[in-house]
Amino acid sequence: MFDQTPEQGRPGRAPSINVLGGVLKPCSTRPVTGFYRDGCCNTGAEDLGLHTVCVVLTAEFLTFSKSRGNDLSTPMPQYGFPGLNPGDRWCLCASRWKEAYDANAAPQVVLEATHAVTLQVVSLAALKQHAFRPN
Numbered sequence: 001m002f003d004q005t006p007e008q009g010r011p012g013r014a015p016s017i018n019v020l021g022g023v024l025k026p027c028s029t030r031p032v033t034g035f036y037r038d039g040c041c042n043t044g045a046e047d048l049g050l051h052t053v054c055v056v057l058t059a060e061f062l063t064f065s066k067s068r069g070n071d072l073s074t075p076m077p078q079y080g081f082p083g084l085n086p087g088d089r090w091c092l093c094a095s096r097w098k099e100a101y102d103a104n105a106a107p108q109v110v111l112e113a114t115h116a117v118t119l120q121v122v123s124l125a126a127l128k129q130h131a132f133r134p135n
Contacts, residue, residue, distance in 0.1 A: 013044040017116040019124055027054035027113040028089035031082050041091040041115045049093040050121065054113035056132050059086045064105040070096065089113075094121035101126055108132040 013036075016024035029039040035051040036042055043052050055061070062073045062084065072090070075083035084090055089110065098121055100106040110132045118127070 013042050014115070014117055016040065016042055018112050019114045019116050019118055019127055020111055021116070022112065024115055025110070025112040027091050027110060031084065031088060031090070033089065033091045035091065041113060043115055043117055050095065050117065051091045052094050052115035052118045053092045053097040053122070053127075054110040055090055055092045055097065055107040056110065057084055057086055057088045057090055058107050060105055061100055061107040062086065064100055064103065065096065068096075068099065094118045098122050098126075101130070106130050 018024045024040055024042065026039045027033050027041050032039055033054075034040050034042055035044075035047040035049070041052045041054050043050060057072070065072050072084045075081060092107075094117075097106060097109070097118075101122070107130070109127050109130045111127060114127065
């Protein structure tokens with residue numbers, strides 16, 4: 001499904017296209033995010049969790065995620081993880097975003113930085129309902 005590298009037909013990353021059809025924009029380098037820790041919500045065959053939704057975290061979502069067993073706010077220095085705070089941007093698993101959406105706890109989404117593969121899990125209409133609009 002993700003092995004779309006055109007040259008030589010080798011497995012690799014899915015093309016870096018966002019949910020709007022444009023070039024995938026960076027999500028965050030402070031803190032550095034993405035499955036590949038490249039600051040983007042890129043994905044590939046190795047990314048079984050589909051870390052493709054660029055979100056702007058809220059206290060409500062961090063509490064929700066922790067209640068579901070995924071504590072994103074506590075630092076884990078042994079893994080180089082600083083812990084996340086409200087206002088941080090992060091590449092979230094598409095299924096976790098959908099779960100939060102269904103529970104009315106979904107964080108805002110940076111559409112230009114959310115990978116197109118997300119649309120296999122979440123509708124564009126749902127993502128647009130939570131589109132981040134900077135002040």
